Amino acid sequence: MLRAFEFVGEITLLSWSALKEFFIGRQDWGLIVEQLSKGGVDSWSITLLTAIFTGMVMAAQFSIGLEPFGASIYTSKLVSLGIVRELGPVLTALLVGGRVGAGFTAELGSMAVTEQIDAIRCLGANPVRKLVMPRVVAMTLIMPLLTVLADLVGCFGGGLVSMLQVDLTAQYVARQMLETIGPEDLLHGLMKSVFFGYWIAIIACWKGMNIRGGAESVGIATTETVVYISVGILVSDFVLTQLFLSIYG
Amino acid sequence: MSETIISYRNVTKSFGSNRIYRDITLDIHKGETLCIIGGSGTGKSVMMKMLVGLLEPDAGDIEFFGQSIVGLKPHQWLDIRRRVAMLFQGGALFDSLTVGENIQYPMIEHKWGDKSKREKRVSEVLEMVGLGKIEDLYPAEISGGMKKRVALARAIAVEPEVLLYDEPTTGLDPISIRRINGLIRNLQERLNVTSMVVTHEMPSVFTIADRIAMLHDQHIAFVGTPEEAKAIKEPWLADFIIGGEGVLKEENG
Numbered sequence: 495m496l497r498a499f500e501f502v503g504e505i506t507l508l509s510w511s512a513l514k515e516f517f518i519g520r521q522d523w524g525l526i527v528e529q530l531s532k533g534g535v536d537s538w539s540i541t542l543l544t545a546i547f548t549g550m551v552m553a554a555q556f557s558i559g560l561e562p563f564g565a566s567i568y569t570s571k572l573v574s575l576g577i578v579r580e581l582g583p584v585l586t587a588l589l590v591g592g593r594v595g596a597g598f599t600a601e602l603g604s605m606a607v608t609e610q611i612d613a614i615r616c617l618g619a620n621p622v623r624k625l626v627m628p629r630v631v632a633m634t635l636i637m638p639l640l641t642v643l644a645d646l647v648g649c650f651g652g653g654l655v656s657m658l659q660v661d662l663t664a665q666y667v668a669r670q671m672l673e674t675i676g677p678e679d680l681l682h683g684l685m686k687s688v689f690f691g692y693w694i695a696i697i698a699c700w701k702g703m704n705i706r707g708g709a710e711s712v713g714i715a716t717t718e719t720v721v722y723i724s725v726g727i728l729v730s731d732f733v734l735t736q737l738f739l740s741i742y743g
Numbered sequence: 744m745s746e747t748i749i750s751y752r753n754v755t756k757s758f759g760s761n762r763i764y765r766d767i768t769l770d771i772h773k774g775e776t777l778c779i780i781g782g783s784g785t786g787k788s789v790m791m792k793m794l795v796g797l798l799e800p801d802a803g804d805i806e807f808f809g810q811s812i813v814g815l816k817p818h819q820w821l822d823i824r825r826r827v828a829m830l831f832q833g834g835a836l837f838d839s840l841t842v843g844e845n846i847q848y849p850m851i852e853h854k855w856g857d858k859s860k861r862e863k864r865v866s867e868v869l870e871m872v873g874l875g876k877i878e879d880l881y882p883a884e885i886s887g888g889m890k891k892r893v894a895l896a897r898a899i900a901v902e903p904e905v906l907l908y909d910e911p912t913t914g915l916d917p918i919s920i921r922r923i924n925g926l927i928r929n930l931q932e933r934l935n936v937t938s939m940v941v942t943h944e945m946p947s948v949f950t951i952a953d954r955i956a957m958l959h960d961q962h963i964a965f966v967g968t969p970e971e972a973k974a975i976k977e978p979w980l981a982d983f984i985i986g987g988e989g990v991l992k993e994e995n996g
Contacts, residue, residue: 604838613835616795617897618824618852620817 525628534636545644549651573652587690595698602702603712637691754803781958828898843878888919
């Protein structure tokens with residue numbers, strides 16, 4: 495229990511420090527752009543691959559499941575709603591979280607065990623400003639963009655399978671999807687992805703900065719990061735979904 | 744005696760239940776090279792880390808140029824870190840930056856001149872540590888000895904008044920050890936910097952030290968010149984100085 499309070503306290507303090515560093519003084523945008531590239535742009539292919547197959551498999555399953563009720567023509571409706579509200583943001587976050595989060599922890603952890611983080615302090619700089627803030631800002635910005643990409647590609651994959659398996663036309667699928675997805679659905683998914691981006695970066699940085707010991711500690715912390723990120727995403731997804739549903743249904 | 748610039752006053756430090764020091768007191772004078780010796784885990788590096796704000800003492804005070812540095816706020820450390828530079832055991836060069844960028848790092852943080860002035864300074868300090876045109880190489884592309892010299896070049900780039908060396912010669916070959924020792928002496932003579940050196944290498948200690956402080960049994964058990972250290976016959980110091988020779992003699996009767 496005490497450990498849980500410590501965890502919440504440390505994450506809150508680190509988040510607050512990163513936020514302060516973002517608003518104080520002149521920003522080195524180069525650091526943020528570097529992390530946008532490393533954390534986000536390099537993740538587009540994995541996002542695309544996951545989203546298209548998720549959309550396709552959902553459509554394949556729904557078309558079969560809805561057939562006995564004569565409702566398979568609604569396949570593309572269900573697929574698009576599921577992807578935009580839930581699977582787009584969540585699966586993207588889980589995959590990017592595993593890939594990028596592990597990378598951040600390993601990088602910062604290696605810096606910590608080779609005293610590079612201490613060196614940053616000694617040379618007059620602030621490690622939170624140099625290492626944590628750019629990653630948190632970059633991931634918070636890039637996750638909604640990756641989610642939009644996942645939404646588009648996932649809907650495309652789902653639509654394609656709907657057309658092939660249920661024998662629907664492209665126009666019908668597109669119209670159904672556009673009629674189904676409202677701005678609030680898109681916002682629902684994007685707001686979640688903003689939180690997931692922040693969560694991935696802050697957990698990965700917190701774990702990395704606090705590594706003590708050697709290579710083994712880096713390995714353990716990297717594994718723990720992926721677990722913390724994944725569990726956090728799944729739990730917060732439920733909480734955020736309930737919150738958004740209570741706000742606008 | 745020259746001016747005292749660093750004072751440890753009754754400093755106590757523990758990590759959890761493991762007490763490292765109990766009321767240690769030590770003065771370091773301007774322009775001297777003080778070597779701190781002691782067994783593993785006696786807190787030699789901890790003394791340095793407390794001086795640059797990486798660790799805080801549990802009790803007692805540390806003064807730097809007459810100003811207490813215990814409990815300073817993060818922004819108040821900036822001025823201290825401009826005047827004290829630390830050479831880390833493994834060099835702690837930033838892997839993602841070139842040698843030139845590593846050396847420019849403290850200059851940028853301390854707003855030390857424009858780009859051309861910084862680049863000129865990089866060449867100057869690299870020359871001072873006996874390295875040529877290696878600005879564009881990455882740390883992974885240079886040897887261990889060169890890394891330590893680059894780290895030293897980075898440390899002296901903003902002309903600090905105090906240099907802290909954490910085991911500067913550990914793991915190096917004899918030629919690199921001699922070169923680093925020469926650099927430490929040379930920097931003291933040329934720049935009149937005050938140096939604190941943590942090391943296990945007794946030949947290095949006798950080459951570079953003006954004074955020696957030995958940490959033993961949670962306190963500073965000896966402070967004095969190398970000659971005074973050699974004259975002490977207490978086994979905890981004598982054995983350390985002669986590399987355990989005394990212990991072996993005792994064991995063999």
